[in-house]
Structure formats: C-alpha cells, structure tokens
Amino acid sequence: MHVVITGANRGIGAALADRFSQRGETVTGTSRDPKSDHTLDVTDPASHRAFAARLDGTPVDLLVCNAGVYLDKGEALPDGYPTKMWADSFAANVTGVFLTVQTLLPCLQAAHAGKIAVISSQMASDERAPGGSYIYRASKAAALNLGRNLATDLAPLGLAVGIYHPGWVRTDMGGDSADISMDEAASGLVQRFDALDLETTGCFQAWDGKDHPY
Template identity: 70%
Template sequence: MHVVITGANRGIGRALAAHYCSKGDEVTGTARDGSAQVQLDVTDPAQHAEMAQRLNGRPVDLLICNAGVYLDKGHTIDGYPAEMWAQSFSANVTGVFLTVQALLPNLLAAKGKIVIISSQMASHERAPGGSYIYRASKAAALNLGRNLAVDLRGQGVAVGIYHPGWVQTDMGGSGADITVSQAVAGLTDRFAALSLETTGCFETWDGQSHPY
C-alpha cells in the first residue's frame, strides 16, 4: 500500500508514517521545512505541482491530509488579526483541497481513500467559545470533506473526516487526554474501515460517530 501523509515531520503525522513503515507499506511523507521525503508547503500550488510530478502518476492508496496550524491558541476576543485568519484557512482548508486536487489522478488510479484530520472543534453542536479561527477552519475542512465524498464516490474514492482526540503533542500539550500511540492505533483502524459505504463519515479516533 502506498500512503501519502502531509505534515509527516512531527506529532501525529510522524507517528502515522512510522506506523505504516513498520507494516512494510510505502510511505511518502511531506513537510514544509523539507525534513520529510517531499518538501511541501500545503499553501503553495507550485509545490503541489512539483509533488505530483515527482510521484509521476504512481497510485496512492491512502492520502492522509494531516498538515495544519493552530495559530490562534490562547487568543482573546481582542486578538485574531485578519492575517491570522488568512494564514489559518490557507493551511487548514485550501491546503487540504490543493493536496487532493494535485493527487486526484493518483488516487483514482488506486481507487484510494482520502483522510482529512479535522477536530471535534469543527462541530457546531459543541461550541464553547474561543479559538474562533481554528474552530472555523476545521469546520470548513469538515464541510470540504463531506462534499468531496459526494463528488468522488462515483469514481471509487472514499473520504473520511476524523477527530484524532486531544493528543499529547506540541499542539495538544502535555496535559492532553491520550498519547500519540493511542491516537495512531485508533485512527489507523478507522482508516482501514473506511469504505464507499461509510464515505463522508465524521468519526472520533476510537470509532464513535461525531456530531456535526
């Protein structure tokens, strides 16, 4: 199986890459800073084109759109500058779409799967306030995934959107609920179960259906 993972240089992305490598799968990891196999700033269309050219039509069985930013963590209502909104949406939403767009021929060749790492903070039913930019961008990523699922189902490509849990990473902090290993074990089970019958699902790392 050929797995492509964006943001594979740290946190959940790096752990997912290690998991699939340990199983003997072929992994193509990307990182903005060039510390993975492919240098990719997901906000840069030119780098997406370069990645697609490098893969040269090679089938992709599983695309994990993991790269993202949480720039407004800790901000209060008098914060949230306009540029932060633009940067966050560029990475967390546009970046997902550009990745899918660039690798769609590879995914179609394999009748592959697309995974979008969103967050429970995308849910409009769970809106405790704060983190306006991150919440809005992850909600947009969820919406994007749901609509991609509709359009790609007839072409044999399933799409799943997942909350990875509150994970002990640089983003989640040391006080988070679960370890990276727990998150990866649960997520990889979810990815394996994803099919055209469940395409468009929004699930938690441990297999629960998440409210929208």
C-alpha cells in the same frame, strides 16, 4: 499499499507514518521543510505541482491530509485574531486540503479503491461550541464541510473520503495535559482508515471509532 501523509515530520503525522511503515506499507511523508525528502508546503500551489511531478503518477492508495496549524491559541476576543492569522490558518487547514486532493486526484484514481482521510477536530462540531479559538474552530469546520462534499463528488470515481477527530493528543499542539498519547491516536486512526469504504464515505468519526456529532 502506498500511503501519502502531509505534515508527517512531527506529531500525529509522524506517528501515523511510523505505524504504517512498521506494518510494511510504502509511506511518503511530506513536510514544508525544504530539506526534507518529500517537500510540500500545502499552502503553495507551485509546491503541490512540484510534489505531484515527483510522484509522476504513482498510485496513492491512501492520502492522509494531516498538515495544519493552530495559530490562535490564547488569542483574546477584544483585541486578538488578526486578519492575517485568519488567512494563514485557512490557507493551511482548508485550502491546503483542497489543493492536496485536487493535485493528487490522478494518483488516487490510479489506485484500486483509493481513500482520502481528512484530519479535522472535535472543534469543528457545531454541537460543541464552548467559545474561543474562533479561527481554528472555523477552519476545522470548513475542512469537515469540504471533506463531506468531496465524499459526494468522488464516490462516483470509487474514492472514499473520511473526516476524523484524532482525539485530544499529547503533542506540541495538544499540550502535555491532553487525554491520549500519539501512539494511541495513531493506532485508532489507522483502524478507522482501514475500515473506510464507499459505504462509510463522508463519515465524521473520532479516533476510537465513535461517530462524532456534526
């Protein structure tokens, strides 16, 4: 199985890449670092085209859209959340997902029963609205909506799409007080990806298999 993981240089992406590699899968993990083996800046259409050209039609059995940013942590409502922060966040967390899927669609179709996993967050949920982090919440909600609509359009092509909350994970983004380790998150997510099929396409699930409220 060939797995492509965006943002695989650290955090959950790196943990997922390690987990798939350990079980013998072929893993292409991307990073926006120009010195990486597989460079991809998900916000840059030219970078997407170059990455797709390097794959040269190689089938992709599982695409994990993991790359993302959380830029507005600690911003205050009265004077925070600058417009550029909104633009940069949506470019990575929403447009970046769309461009990745769009560009790699031929590779996904070349695989047998290709799958797409979109890493969103519980902060995307309309039912969980404790306030704050407006940009991140809005971008992850948009990624959730994008994933569910992609699931509808790609089902006739035999491609399944799942959207996932990885848990509150102890990473640079999640912080040291988070609930679970990267290993726990990766282990649970791999199980979710394995179970994804056309019967469950469009699902919004947490790392532990529980359906997450929209």
